[in-house]
Amino acid sequence: MNETARAVVLERIRQALSRAYLPAASRxxxxxxxxxxxxxxxAAVFAxxxxxxYGQLHPVxxxxxxxxxxxxxxVARGVRQVLSWEPACLELPGxxxxxxxxxxxxxxxxxxxxxxxxxxNRLEPIPVGLxxxxxxxxxxxxxxxxxxxARGRLASLLPPVHYAVLRTExxxxxxxxxxxxxxxxxxxxxxxxxxxxxxxxxxxxIAQTLTLxxxxxxxxxxxxxxxxD
Amino acid sequence: xxxxxxxxxxxxxxxxxxxxxxxxxxxxxxxxxCVTVLERAGVRVEVPPGQTCxxxxxxxxxxxxxxxxxxxxxxxxxxxxTGPIVTPSGSCASMVVxxxxxxxxxxxxxxxxxxxxxxxxxxxxxxxxEDLELRYVGGRPGRYTYHPGCHxxxxxxxxxxxxxxxxxxxxxxxxxxxxxxxxxxxxxxxAVKLPTVSAAMMQRKLENIAAxxxxxxxxCDASCxxxxxxxxxxxxxxxxxxxxxxxxxxxxx
Amino acid sequence: MSGFEQRAAxxxxxxxxxxxxxxxxxxxxxxRLRAIAALPHGEALRDHARVIRANTLARLDxxxxxxxxxxxxxxxxxxxxxxxAEACDLVVAIARERGVRRIVKSKSMxxxxxxxxxxxxxxxxxxxxxxxxxxxxxxxxxxPSHIVAxxxxxxxxxxxxxxxxxxxxxxxxxxxxxxxxARAALRRxxxxxxxxxxxxxxxxxxxxxxxxxxxxGNGRFVTTTPRxxxxxxxxxxVVPTLAEVGTLLQLLAASATGQPLSTYTTFITGPRRHxxxxxxxxxxxxxxxxxxxxxxxxxxxxxxxxxxxxxCLNVCPVYRNVGGHAYGAVYxxxxxxxxxxxxxxxxxxxxxxxxxxLCGACTEACPVRIDIPRMLLRLxxxxxxxxxxxxxxxxxxxxxxWAAVHPRLFRLGGWLAARAQRLLPGKRNGWxxxxxxxxxxxxxxxxxxxxxxxxxxxxxxxxxxxxP
Numbered sequence: 001m002n003e004t005a006r007a008v009v010l011e012r013i014r015q016a017l018s019r020a021y022l023p024a025a026s027r028x029x030x031x032x033x034x035x036x037x038x039x040x041x042x043a044a045v046f047a048x049x050x051x052x053x054y055g056q057l058h059p060v061x062x063x064x065x066x067x068x069x070x071x072x073x074x075v076a077r078g079v080r081q082v083l084s085w086e087p088a089c090l091e092l093p094g095x096x097x098x099x100x101x102x103x104x105x106x107x108x109x110x111x112x113x114x115x116x117x118x119x120x121n122r123l124e125p126i127p128v129g130l131x132x133x134x135x136x137x138x139x140x141x142x143x144x145x146x147x148x149x150a151r152g153r154l155a156s157l158l159p160p161v162h163y164a165v166l167r168t169e170x171x172x173x174x175x176x177x178x179x180x181x182x183x184x185x186x187x188x189x190x191x192x193x194x195x196x197x198x199x200x201x202x203x204x205x206i207a208q209t210l211t212l213x214x215x216x217x218x219x220x221x222x223x224x225x226x227x228x229d
Numbered sequence: 230x231x232x233x234x235x236x237x238x239x240x241x242x243x244x245x246x247x248x249x250x251x252x253x254x255x256x257x258x259x260x261x262x263c264v265t266v267l268e269r270a271g272v273r274v275e276v277p278p279g280q281t282c283x284x285x286x287x288x289x290x291x292x293x294x295x296x297x298x299x300x301x302x303x304x305x306x307x308x309x310x311t312g313p314i315v316t317p318s319g320s321c322a323s324m325v326v327x328x329x330x331x332x333x334x335x336x337x338x339x340x341x342x343x344x345x346x347x348x349x350x351x352x353x354x355x356x357x358x359e360d361l362e363l364r365y366v367g368g369r370p371g372r373y374t375y376h377p378g379c380h381x382x383x384x385x386x387x388x389x390x391x392x393x394x395x396x397x398x399x400x401x402x403x404x405x406x407x408x409x410x411x412x413x414x415x416x417x418x419x420a421v422k423l424p425t426v427s428a429a430m431m432q433r434k435l436e437n438i439a440a441x442x443x444x445x446x447x448x449c450d451a452s453c454x455x456x457x458x459x460x461x462x463x464x465x466x467x468x469x470x471x472x473x474x475x476x477x478x479x480x481x482x
Numbered sequence: 483m484s485g486f487e488q489r490a491a492x493x494x495x496x497x498x499x500x501x502x503x504x505x506x507x508x509x510x511x512x513x514r515l516r517a518i519a520a521l522p523h524g525e526a527l528r529d530h531a532r533v534i535r536a537n538t539l540a541r542l543d544x545x546x547x548x549x550x551x552x553x554x555x556x557x558x559x560x561x562x563x564x565x566x567a568e569a570c571d572l573v574v575a576i577a578r579e580r581g582v583r584r585i586v587k588s589k590s591m592x593x594x595x596x597x598x599x600x601x602x603x604x605x606x607x608x609x610x611x612x613x614x615x616x617x618x619x620x621x622x623x624x625x626p627s628h629i630v631a632x633x634x635x636x637x638x639x640x641x642x643x644x645x646x647x648x649x650x651x652x653x654x655x656x657x658x659x660x661x662x663x664a665r666a667a668l669r670r671x672x673x674x675x676x677x678x679x680x681x682x683x684x685x686x687x688x689x690x691x692x693x694x695x696x697x698x699g700n701g702r703f704v705t706t707t708p709r710x711x712x713x714x715x716x717x718x719x720v721v722p723t724l725a726e727v728g729t730l731l732q733l734l735a736a737s738a739t740g741q742p743l744s745t746y747t748t749f750i751t752g753p754r755r756h757x758x759x760x761x762x763x764x765x766x767x768x769x770x771x772x773x774x775x776x777x778x779x780x781x782x783x784x785x786x787x788x789x790x791x792x793x794c795l796n797v798c799p800v801y802r803n804v805g806g807h808a809y810g811a812v813y814x815x816x817x818x819x820x821x822x823x824x825x826x827x828x829x830x831x832x833x834x835x836x837x838x839x840l841c842g843a844c845t846e847a848c849p850v851r852i853d854i855p856r857m858l859l860r861l862x863x864x865x866x867x868x869x870x871x872x873x874x875x876x877x878x879x880x881x882x883x884w885a886a887v888h889p890r891l892f893r894l895g896g897w898l899a900a901r902a903q904r905l906l907p908g909k910r911n912g913w914x915x916x917x918x919x920x921x922x923x924x925x926x927x928x929x930x931x932x933x934x935x936x937x938x939x940x941x942x943x944x945x946x947x948x949x950p
Contacts, residue, residue, distance in 0.1 A: 002572075006562040009717065009771045013543040016779035023784055023853065025536035032530045032729050033523035049742070112758035120673040120707055140742040149756040153706045157699060175728045175743070185724055188689045189556055192754045192761050193705070196747040201699040203661060204739075205615035205631060207638040208506045211661045214614055215668060216699025216746065248938055250886075254896040255931055257938035276942050281886040287879050289840060291862030291871070295883035302887040328859075383842035412799045416839025418875070422484070423837060424923035425491045429803045430839070431927070459928030462913045 035139075035174060042138040042171040043226065049141030053199030054212060055220040063091065066165060066223050067098050073163075073221075074128060075102050083109050083123055083159050084130040086150035090165060091132065106130070109152025129159040129217065133166040135181075136222075139174040140198050143222060147193040156197065162217040164197075168226025241360060243273045245307060247316035247325075247350070250282040251451045259451065262478035263317045263353055266366050269481055270357060274315075277306050285324040288332070289417045297332050304329075304342045307349075313360065314346065317353040317474050319381025319450050325350050327384060352381060354390035354449055354473055364393055367481045370400030374443035376434065376457075376470075378450035379412050391449055391473050406446075407437040415456035431460045438470075446470045485810060486833045493804040499635050503805055506634050510796040513740020514847070521736060531733050532850040534726045535787035539778065545687045545720045546769065552690025556752025558765040569770045570601035573679065573712055576766055577607055580710055582676040586668075588694065588701040589613035590681025591629055591790060592714045592770060595812045595825075598679070609679075610671050612700035614664055621648050627806030629813060630738045630792035635805050668700065678704035678762070682715040683790070684730060685767070688723045691751040692767060695734060695744045702746055711750070711762040717774050718786035730789055733849040737791035773825030781860045782824040787850045788817055794844035794854065800837055809834065816844035820857045828861065832870040835861035874920050893937055900933035 038045050047057050058073075060066045070092075074082065084106040087096050096106060107126060111119050131151065133143040143164050147153045156162050172178040175196065179185070188194065201216030212218045244267060252260040264274045284299030303325070307314060316322050326347045333339035357363050373395050382388050396403050414420065414430025434457060438446045448454050448470060458468035493499055518524040538545060550560045563569035577585065585607055587593065599620075602609045611620040615632035619625065622644050626632030633641070641660060646653045649663045680701060682692040692713050694701045705711045721727040735741045754761035777786055795801045795815035806814035811822045811831065819834040828835075835858045844854045865871065885892045908916030913929035916922070924930060936944075 002561050005564050005568060008564055009562050009769070009775070010543050010546070012771065012775035013546075013717070013778065016775045016783075017540065017542065019779045020539065020783040021781050022536045022540050024532045025540045026533055029533055029537050029726070030530070032725075033526040035522035053742075053745075109760060110758045111760045116707075116709060117674055124669070124673060137743075142743055147754070147759065147761060149759050152760040153702065154760045157702050157706060175732065176725065179724045179728045185688070188691070188724070188749075189552070189751055190755070192556075192750070192752050192759070194691075194749040194751065195702065196743060198741070198743045198745050198747070200745070201697070202745055203614045203698045205613075205618070205633055206636075206641050206657050206660060207502075208509055208631070208634075209638075209657050211657055213665070214661060214698035214700070215612070215665055215672070215703055253937045253939055254900075254933050257934045257936065257941055260938040261941075276939065278939065278943065279889040280939060281889055281892040282882070284883070284886070287883060289859070289862070290875065290879065291859070291864070291866040292876070292879050292883075293863050293866070295879050298883045299886045379839070379841040379843075383846060410843070412839050412841035412843065414799065414839060416841070419836070419839045420928075421920060421923045423487050423490065423800075424926055425487060425494055426800055426803055426837070427839070428927035429494050430799050433799075433803075455931060456928065459913075459924070459930060462910065462929035463915060463925075463927055465910075 032176065035176070038138065038173060042173065043168050043224065045138040046136055046141055046171055049139060050199070050222060051141070053141050055141060055199045055222055057222050057224060059224045059226070061227060063093060063225060066225050067092050067095050069223060070095070070130070070163060071098050071102050071104070074104055077128070079104060079128050081105050081107050081126045082128045082130050083107050083126040083155045085109065085132065085152065085155055089132060089150050090130070092165065108150070109155035123154060123158055126159050127161060129155040129162045131155045131162070131164050133164045133170065135178050136166045136171045137175050137178055137196065138171055142175070142196050142198040144178065145195045145197060146191040148191055153193055157216055160213060160217055161219040161221070163221045163223060165223045165225065168224060241272060241313050243275060244313045244315045244356070245310045246274050246276045247307070247314050247321065248276065248280050249316060249318045249321045249451070251455070252317060253280070255455065256451055256472070259317065259472045259475050262472070262474040265478045266357070266474055267315065270361050270363060270366055272361070275310070277310055279306050283321045283324050285321060286417055288324065288328055293332065300329055300332055300343070301339065304339065304346055307346050308342050312349065313351045313356060314349045315351050315353055315356045317449065317472065319352055319378045319385060319387065320452060322350050322352045323380040323384040352385060352387055352449065354394060355387045358390040358393050365397035365482055366394060367477045367479065368395070368398040368401065369479050370398060372402045372404060372442065372444045373447050373476070374404045374406045374438060374441040375409070375447045376406055376413060376438070376453060377410055378448060378453050381449055382410060391447060394473065394477060395447060404441040404443045406441050408433070413453045413456055415452045420456060428460070431456055435460055444469065445476065447473050447476055449473050484833045486808060486837050489808040489810060490804040493808045498637050498640070499805050502635055502637055503802060506631070507796050507802045510740070514737050514793055514796070517736035517740040517742065520742070521732060527729060527733060528849050528851060531729055532787065534721070534729060535850050538720060538722055539718065539783060539786055542717070542720065542778070545722050546717065549685055549687040549690055549720055552688065553752070553767055554690070556690050558690065558752045558767050561766060561768045563768055563770045563772070565772050566596035569596045569714065569768055569772065570598055572768050573598060574601060574605040574607070576710070576712060577602070577605070577677055580676070582710065583608060584671070584675045585609045585677045585679055586612050586671050586675040586704050586708065588678070588680040588696065588704040589616050589632070590679070590714055591812065592681045592716050593679065594626065596770065596772060598714070610668070612668050612672070612704060614661070614698060617664060617668065618644060625807065627814065628792060628795055629790055629817070635807065672703040672707050675708040677710040677712060678708040679712045679714070680704055682713050682719055683734065684727050685715050685720045686724055686727050686749070687720055689751055691749045693727060693731070694748045694750065695731065696748070697739070697745040699746060702748060705748065705750055706761055709762055710764045710766070712766045712768065713750070714768050714770055717769050717771055734789050734791050737793040737849040777821070777824035782820065782857050784852055785817070785820045785824050785857060787852050788821070789850065791849060793847040793849065797843040797847040799839065799841060799843065809837070816854045820854055820861065823861055828865055828868055828870065832865050835865060872920070893940060896933060896937055900935060903933055
């Protein structure tokens with residue numbers, strides 16, 4: 001049945017194209033205009049852009065400092081559980097024991113069992129989420145999250161507060177630069193979801209007034225690991 | 230999207246005047262003012278006889294047969310002439326420049342004629358500033374504001390010419406117009422088919438003109454002028470919208 | 483008086499709507515201007531995006547075949563729908579087969595176009611809109627009035643009253659309270675739904691991904707928590723490569739909401755890969771024609787370049803004055819007055835192409851520079867050919883054109899009209915404040931100046947020998 005619809009629509013397209021007037025169509029699509037390189041280090045551009053979209057930046061010199069920062073931040077918030085990617089994917093050695101010592105447990109973001117709803121209800125009250133990022137986009141202050149086994153989407157979606165760990169080596173000037181980077185397109189199909197996150201969730205539907213935290217997290221914290229300049 | 234440069238590379242000395250039906254029958258004094266200004270600028274003006282209407286109202290309404298009829302007549306009137314064809318209407322200029330060639334898509338002879346004539350069209354203010362390179366051709370000091378017509382600024386891409394000529398008047402003050410490029414609401418048959426929306430647009434423009442603090446609002450299109458002055462008169466107010474040619478002709482340099 | 487004119491008149495008298503429009507339209511326009519100015523080579527990027535859209539449509543069938551192959555390789559199911567009814571039937575069938583009862587939806591103009599919610603409800607399925615604006619539209623049994631900001635026409639007081647009634651919030655609740663109430667109510671639904679339905683801003687052929695652009699996060703929930711995700715995709719939405727979609731995404735965010743990128747740009751590339759991952763178990767992509775091939779087959783194909791940013795609405799003097807509901811169609815504003823008749827024919831929509839003064843502000847604002855006035859002129863010509871023009875206008879213009887090719891008659895006509903005009907009642911300082919018949923629309927709010935006693939050409943002819 002759908003085979004018929006498919007054949008009909010494709011044939012309609014072919015027929016239509018013989019009569020279509022498409023202004024600006026050309027033999028080849030030329031390359032896009034390239035953006036001039038930034039004069040400053042990407043981390044500085046990223047910091048400014050992230051702040052402009054109400055994200056919060058926490059620069060730290062190395063992985064150990066990142067672990068210490070997270071533990072302190074979460075102790076201060078009174079957090080006991082964190083919805084998280086599998087610790088191995090975070091590349092923060094010593095994270096689990098450091099958190100355990102402070103009475104904080106990492107809960108994996110996954111929906112493996114038969115009762116999806118029950119699992120979701122169990123994960124819903126967790127106040128903080130933790131992920132790493134695949135890349136950072138300096139011009140827009142964005143981070144990129146790619147879903148995978150052990151890298152659940154829910155960690156960056158369900159809790160009202162999201163912490164993302166990013167390394168300065170993972171920063172790209174902008175979206176175009178990252179999409180063009182080697183391996184990105186090749187690896188694309190491994191991930192059922194690739195999300196470019198630019199700041200915390202927001203809405204302005206009611207009277208065009210900005211409110212943070214519509215359905216996704218209302219706070220986005222980026223822990224940026226790298227040498228400071 | 231400008232009409233291409235005038236046919237002669239050197240400064241033109243003779244022009245053909247394309248009156249427009251609106252000026253011919255509603256505002257002959259403004260047409261007269263155009264001629265005055267052009268002659269002042271050292272240009273001889275010829276008015277090819279038999280001009281009626283370029284066909285824009287029919288074309289905008291989708292009446293292509295009638296538009297073609299009028300266009301063929303227009304081409305017959307102007308085709309045997311040479312040199313720049315100057316017209317004091319952005320919308321009429323745009324009609325010939327952008328729509329005439331397409332009207333004759335199936336008729337190569339007419340299409341070639343249309344393209345040749347289209348290349349010669351110059352809007353009045355554009356001609357004075359871009360072709361004759363003038364900055365001041367006359368006008369009284371006063372507080373002016375300028376409303377750019379949509380066809381002139383967007384379709385023809387002519388911006389800044391009227392402002393240059395107004396700013397060039399010694400002692401004249403050119404006030405900025407809030408939401409300057411917003412349409413006045415005339416739109417041809419639109420004004421009669423959707424009168425309440427058209428009137429709302431007009432009201433907004435009149436409010437902005439009042440907010441500018443100008444004594445006179447200058448336009449390059451008599452259609453905008455008719456629409457806006459029409460609103461002012463209906464409201465018992467003075468029709469303070471005037472055509473650029475009138476303003477420039479008032480007093481010589 | 484046309485239907486549009488009636489609804490427009492109503493809109494102009496709606497004080498609340500007028501306030502809302504005054505506040506929001508400039509906000510959107512200024513946002514877009516700032517964001518485009520902030521893009522490196524913004525104008526060149528727009529030209530480039532226009533070429534991308536044109537070239538993509540030029541090989542539309544090839545790109546969809548590539549998309550289908552790659553999407554299927556990722557584990558997505560690809561379905562095709564010739565029209566609205568077939569698309570709705572497909573969704574209902576998928577829901578039935580998989581024992582779905584509760585559905586959550588993310589904003590999709592295409593789903594409005596095919597009237598999906600009505601079909602789902604008729605099929606005994608419970609559907610909840612989750613985009614905050616659409617949720618409010620659903621609660622108030624209303625229709626969206628803008629393609630990007632559905633409740634531009636509602637004031638804070640309207641929403642507060644609505645939420646007080648449905649969610650029990652205090653009657654004078656502020657915006658954060660209202661948003662929090664919606665968040666709590668919708669979260670329960672996200673966690674309990676069996677199926678999520680979205681549209682798609684783009685479909686990337688080279689990876690078989692669909693792209694969703696949102697700010698709130700509801701789009702992410704709808705495509706993560708339920709076990710089935712259904713995406714409705716219009717067949718003009720394909721983009722060949724990731725690089726090209728990157729360009730379009732920047733322009734979409736800048737033009738729609740004045741952002742460098744929207745908060746969540748989500749690429750969905752099939753269902754989850756592993757049983758213990760989160761995300762849906764099934765992804766269904768429904769490719770919908772519903773008149774797009776009809777639009778593609780001629781002069782109106784350019785309307786398919788549209789990336790649904792809404793920039794044209796925000797600058798259109800007609801839209802700015804009357805809002806979206808006056809159009810009486812799924813798509814309002816400049817895009818709407820072309821795309822509705824392009825998809826469905828002029829029959830139901832012949833009034834719409836008249837709802838424009840041809841000012842061209844839309845083309846100036848459009849990120850891909852779609853020439854809307856050109857297509858309006860084509861639609862108006864088609865309208866006349868198909869017999870929709872009013873009798874008085876047809877005959878009036880025929881007479882006018884005939885006189886215009888007989889200059890002496892034209893001049894005589896002008897002279898006669900000037901005389902007749904003087905005889906009309908209701909004058910002030912020579913201006914007519916009343917004109918008969920269909921011209922009364924003019925004089926309701928405007929005077930008409932007196933025709934000249936002697937035309938300029940008569941005067942010139944008379945004086946011809948006077949000047950050298």
